[in-house]
Every structure is written in C-alpha cells, then in structure tokens.
Amino acid sequence: MEFTILFITILFISLIQIAAPFLVKRTVVFGVAIPYEQTNHPKVKQFKRRYAISTCFIALIVLLRFFILKQGSITETKLVLSGVVLPFVLILASLSLYFYFHYKTTKVKKSQHWFEGVKQVRVADLSVRLKDEMLPSVVHFIPVILTISIVGLTIHVFDQLPNQVPTHWGPNGQPDDFTTKSWMTVLNLPIMLFVIQIMFFGINAATKNSGIKLSATNINSAKRRQLNLRKYSSWFLLVVNILMTMLFSFMQLNLLYENLVSNSMLWITPLIFFILILGGSLILAIKVGSADSDLEGKVIIEETNQIEDVDEDQNWKGGLIYFNPNDPSVFVEKRFGIGFTLNFANPRGYFIIFLPIVIILLMSFTM
Template structure:
C-alpha cells in the first residue's frame, strides 16, 4: 500500500508531467512545430493549432489514466511500484509527440519556403532584465549558512544516538551515533555539492547563446539573453527550495519536528512544479514570449535546413558546432550537443558525482 507521503508526491508529479507535455507545443518557438523547423507555419495555423489541441487532449487523457491507476494500485501494490509511474507515463506521452511530429514533417514536405528581407530591431530593453547579479548566486549560500548556524546552535541538544531514516509510516528505522558527519550529512555533505553543481550549471546557462540559424537573429539573441537570466534565477529559486527541504529533513532528524510530520518535506518540492510551469508559460522556450515590443521582419533566407541535426527533434548532434550546451528544440531549457566530447564528460560528472557521494555515505555509515 502506498503511504500518504508517496501519494502526495506521485499525484502532483504525474499531473505535472502530463500538463507539461501537453503544453510544450505552446511553449516552444512558433516556427518549431513538434521539433520540426517550419518557417511557413503562418500559412497553416488552423492545421497546426488543431494538432496542438489534439496533443493536449491525448496527453491529459494519458495523465488522468495514470493518475487513476496510481490511486487504484495504491491499495494493492508496494511503494516501489509508485516510483515507476512518472517514468512509465513519459513513454506514451513521447509516442504522442512522435505521432504529431510525423504529421508535421508530412505537412512541411508538401510546401516550399519563401524568403523575406531582414530589418533592424527597435525597442528599449532594460539591461537589468538580461543580467544576473552576484547577489543571486549568493542567495543559496546565505540560506545554507543560516541553516548550518541553526544546526550548530542546536547541536548540544541532539541525543548521542538519533534516528536518521524514517519509514513511509513516519517511524524511524535507522539510527546513527552523534557526530559532525551524521548531524550535518544533509546540510553539508549533500547541500554543498548540490549547490556547487547547480551554480556551475547556472554559469554555463548564462553563457549559452542562441544559434545563428534563425530568421530573426538580433531579436532572438536579445530574447535568449533574457531567457538565460530568467532560467538562472529559476535555478537559484529551485536550489533554495531544495535547501529548505534538506533543512526540514534535518529538523526531523534532530527531533525539532516530530517524525509524524515527515510529509511536510514534500511541500517545498511540490512548490517547484507550478514554478517551472509558470516560467515556461511566461517566457517560452529561448524567451520568444519575452520582449514582445521588439520588431524585426523575419528573414527566412537566413534559415537553413537543420532538422537533420536533431535526432527525433530531441537529441542535438552537430560536429561542426563547438557549443556544449544548446537550447532545446522541443521543450523548455537546454540540452547537450552530443557530438561534443566535453558534453559527455560533463554528463558523466553530473551523473557520477551524486552516485559516488551516495555510495560514500553508505560506506561511511
């Protein structure tokens, strides 16, 4: 049987995944239809809008189906099955994407492309909206230092042997002897590496630029800078929410908060979901919904056929492109250039460091 803790996490996650997949076509740039670059999309708006609406319906039906299954199976199966629900949900949602991607490719192949001349960009844009000050990068560290100081002040009151892990029913099932390592395992040995990793990603994001394959290069460059700045601030916010979750977990371990309230650790994490959705809906991928007062006539002749560089519209592989991090073609955020060897190295570090730290924590217990 699933506990309330599991259900309170799985249900919002299943709904969020379904909603996010359903509205991705509305978040991506208008000329990128289901991962296909289609410069003449304006001539086929009714057809494209029809595909987008059907995509929403199919994805929401899949999400509701998985939600009902989760509620039904919660009575009969173990919590391990619950972990598989969000992962399993992504599979049919991705198949829906490929269905409409195929329809878009057929539509594109049936028409030709036109060329227009480019014009200059004219609009006032506040530079502060395209930059991230040092204070933003410092905020998670300030929060973490405050949490650690609270832990240091409370350290004498922590018993010599205390619970460090709790079952799904909120009852402790693992204990540790009091030490600097055991008391601050979350706030120091987990939070610090996590913050370093997220700030490293933020730094890389802030240096990411839009590709030169765009019909509106000046406008897209300005929008991309604003998008990067917003994304960095979003990551800072997510980092601070995760740190708050680790702090709440530490308070339960230190017996400041009763273990019967263990479900409160899910509240900060759940807050991330609507935050991400708001960001995607208000910014649009690569910031195409930002700075609407910018004016630049599309130059379709400046856009080359680059669909072949995106496997399935999802995986970017271009040996001639030196960039490591590039904006996603379908979705919101960034992806790696998988033809760049440094991308693989960074990916190994991102995956390997958490696994290594987890193994070390287990061995040192």
Template sequence: MLFILSIFIFAGVLETVTPYLSRKTTVFGVSIPEPYVQHQQLQLFKKHYSMFVGSIAAAFLLGQILLLLTSIQEEKFVLLSFIFLCVMFLLSAALSMSYHIKIKKLKKQENWEAHVKTVYVTDLSLRDRDEVLSPIFFALPIIITLALITFTYMNYNAIPDVFATHWNAAGEADGWTEKTWISVIVMPLILLGTQISLFIISFGMKSAKIQLSAQAKEASANRELTQRKYGSWYLAAINYNMTILFVVLHYTTVILKDQTAPYFFPLFIVSMIVSLGGLILFNWKLSKSNERFDDLHTNETASADDRYWKWGIFYSNKNDPSLLVEKKYGIGWTVNMANKWSYIILLVIFLPILLVIFI
C-alpha cells in the same frame, strides 16, 4: 496520497500542453522554416499528441482515484503512482519521437528548405536587456553547505551511532542509517553536487546564445529574454528551496539528534509547492511571450541547426562555445555535449550519488 495525485495531475497537464509551449519554429524537435509554421499537418500532429497523452494521463488518474477508494497501503499507492508516471512519460516520449520522424519526412517530401531564403538574425543590443541572475546568487548556497559539512565533522563524536534518514507522513522515523564518515554527510554531499551544477549552469545561461526569428524578431527576442530571466529565477528558487530543506533535515536529525520532528512533512509539502508553483509560473510567463506568425510577408527564415541535434534531444556542436542551448522540444535548456563543461556538470551531479552507493 492526495498530494501524490496533485503531482500526477500537474505532470499530466504539462506533458499534454508541451507542444504548445515550445518555440513555434521547432515542432517535436524539428526546425520549421518560418513560412511553414502554420502548416495544417503540424497543427494536427500537435493536436493528436495532446489528445493521446491527455487521455493516457486521465486514464491513469482514474485508476489512482479508484485505488484511493480501496484499502491500499500508502507505500503501494506511492509505488503504483510512480509506475503510472513513468509509463506516461515513456509513452509521451515514444509518441513525440514518432512525430519527430514524421515531421522530418514531411519536411523532406515537400522540400520546404528549397522554397525559403535562409538569413542570419542577430541583435547585439539584446545583451543589455538580459536579466539573467548573476552566478553570485548561486554561490551562497554552496558556502552554506560547505559550512554545514565542516560543522558536521567538528561534531562527529556527538552524532548518534544510528540516525534517521527516512520519515512517514506523520513525521515519524521509519528508516535508519549507521554512522560513518560518509553517511553523516550524504545529504549535504548530494546537495553540494546539485548546487555546484546549478552554479556552472548559471554561467552557461549568461553566455547562452539568443535565437531570433527572421519574421518575428521582436516577439522572439521577448520570448528569449523572458525564458532567460524567469528561468534563472526559477533555478535560484529551486536552489534555495533545496538548501533550506536539506539543511533543516540534516541539522535536526544529525546534529540536534531529533529523529521525529513533526515539521518535516509540512516542510516537504511547502518545498514541493514552491517547486511546482514556480514551474507553473514559469510556464505561464513563457506561454504569454511566445512568438506569433500571423503576419508572414516574406519567404525568409532564420538559419536552422538540425544537423547538430540527434533525435531533436541531444545537441553537440564543437564550433558553438555555448554550454547551454534552448531545447528543441519543450521548454528550458539542455547542454552542448561537445562542451567539456557539460560532462563536468554530469560528473558533479552523479559523483556524490555513486559515492553513497559504492562506498
């Protein structure tokens, strides 16, 4: 239960500080001309959002702590924690959308774009400094999973007719599944879908465009290179982390027929620590490299692409060959919905899950 609380605290803090992790030239999904990034109203919007979301997270956390003091069952506590987390995300999403609308209205009312000079900023030499990991690093887990699936079918007759698929905190099996040709590879199949998607994303990260500011070119270049470098490292860590976890669970329960391995829960804890710790490190590195606009000396600003964004969330530009683009709000990347590979990624991710549900 304490581990669930730690996840909730991390999610609450991350949601609270998200406006300050984004690029200075995008606020709640709206492109801000560089001479206006220090606009007082924008700073107030960020502050009010963080205060509101932080208060909501703190209230829900207090509710969870009070639940811990009761005799509530673990399953109910986990369910309520999940509900609290979903509500917090929904409220933060609704609030960020309201500020998105307010900023667009403010930008139009004050006619910011009419008072700035739009320029196009590029630096081809930055590709030589790019340290995004090669897709080769994302290929090895796929090979491992394909080998596991092959090995599973080679030993199909030796697999128990019923095997464990869920465990409690003590590592004791409390959920079971009957053996079928699909059920014995459910875990590797879902893992394979994720791995293939990450493999495609690794190509997208390599070719993703680098966005530079007009008045903070070197600082924005440093932020872009930092995000690409540590972002690819984090995705690789998640990939190998998931591969180790799923392969150990599958091989132990299905192949070795060990349904009550005591190391399952500690392994899961270590996996979560790696995932959350990596995300914390990524956010810290990115926040330290964020561009500054303390010395604005012209009315120039880099060109904006708001017309290709819907609500500052969904990007669709058929003239942009990039598969991935930097998010307008928060950190990380999102797919270009006009690129056919984005739908292939979604299909690869969800197809194994749909097969498990309907077959």
C-alpha cells in the same frame, strides 16, 4: 501525504505534456524546424491537436487508475510504487506520440519542400546582451554560507550524537532506518548539498555565456522569448537552490537534534518544498511560452520574404538531443518543452552536469 504528492506530480506532468507543442517557439514543431509562414499549415495544426487530445486521454486514464488504486485495499508501499511507475508510463506514452508526430512533421516538410529556394540566415544582435537580466552566477554561493554553518555545527556536536544515527524517516515522521555513526554518514547531506550548489553555479555561468539565438523572421518576439527564458530560468535556478538548501538544512538539524520538530512538520516541509518547485516550474513555462509561440496569439502573414532561419535539424537527434561541435554554447533552448538542454558536443557540459551527479550517486551508495 504520499498519495497527495504523487497525484499532484502526475497532474502536473500531464498538463506540461499536453501543453508542450503550444509552448515551444512557432518555427519548431515536434523538434522539426519549419518556415515561419508554414506555422498555420493545416497539417501542423492538426498534428498539435491530435497530440494534445491523445496525451489528455492517456493522462485521464493514468489519473483515474491511480485514484482507483487509492480507493482499493492496496498497501501503502504498493500505492507509492504505483505512483512512481505511472508518471513514467505517462511520459513514455507522450514520448511515443512525440516521435510519431516528429516523423509525420518531417515527412510533410520534405514532401512540401519548405526550405527549398529560401535564403537561410542567422541573426546576430550584440545589443541584446545589454538587456540580458540573468542573475550573476556568484549569487549561487550565497546559500553556501548556510551549508558551511551546518557543517560547522555538525562537527561541533559530533561527539554528542548516538552511535546509531537515522538515515530515513517514515510517513509518520519517525525514523525507520539507521546506520553507524561516522564522519561520512553524519556529513553526507551537507556535502551533497554543497555539490548541488556548485552544479547550480556552473549551470548559471555556462548558460550566461551561451549564445542568444534570434529568429530572422520574428526578431522582436524571439528576442523577448530568449530574454525571458534566460531571466526566469536564472531566477528559478536560484529559488531551487535556496529551497534545497533550506530543506537539506532542516533534515540535517533533525538528524543532529532529536525531536527538534513535530512529526507533522517532517512530512509537511517536503510537501511545501515540492509544491513551490512545481509552482515555479509552471510560472517559468507561462512566462517563457507566452512569447514567440501559439500562446502569443500573433497572426501569421501568409506570405514569404524568402528569408528563413537556418535549418538546424541535422544538429538535433530526434529533435531532442543537440549535438553541434561548431556551437560553443554549453546550453541551448529545448526544441520540445521549456528550458535549456545540453549541447552534447561540448565537453564542458559533461563536467558541469554529470560529474556532480556521479559524485552524489557514489556518496548515496557508499553510505
């Protein structure tokens, strides 16, 4: 199972990294804002091709290396360790390529004086809010009902549990690590789950209140992309919430009732969860990336109307980190990849994202 999960992970990361330059909106190339009319510039197209080919080559090497390790006499532990390290190798390699082409694109932009003599404008369309199909944030409290039920059940059977309770299960489905029974160790999983559910609620609420940024040069496509991003991200977040609630509840029930399910179910269930998450991520990428990007297939007119979007490169550190104290939005669309990223100048984002992560880490290390 470990090999299958890790191989699928590496393959998925590879495909996303290779396709990334073609999924982002046309007017952002490797984190650099460019005029709409320059999206067909030979250098821009060349940079995207070179990045995709280089990343594909690196991904093939990583996948081949992992497959060869599986065929050798390597132990299961070392195989898993390699499967964890290799995706990071792939991500670091693609990130290095990203920064290289980010520098090259910035250099071409400056040398060509692309934004000089061009009027930069911001587009606001109040009617687009009426078409926003993001789910109401309260739906993320629906899975909390199951979490509360699991907590109540745990309290009810606490006295019947053995003095040593399992905290980890091996590949064969058998527990291989135990700890002394206490309220904290027994309720650890439901409490973690509740913290995650609160975080999902905060993310959805903050995203719903964040601004919808449209393009002055491609309003209809930009509007469709923003609405798709918000709608499908909201649904994806709810699906992840429900799946995590089901998985954590399944694990908690297995802790409370020994031999509740077969050993095969103990490793099949996380695999199904993992596959569903990856499938949802792929659907999100396609649904969002199909608008206002190279996937749209729209022909770019080789002329300028002397109006462009505001060049916000100064607010993006390396094209990846957004820091704009003048923007009240907590989350904004990524410049490389699909989804939202945090406005690091807005302190509310730290409370929504990092506080729950700190709580979960503290609970993990204090068990």
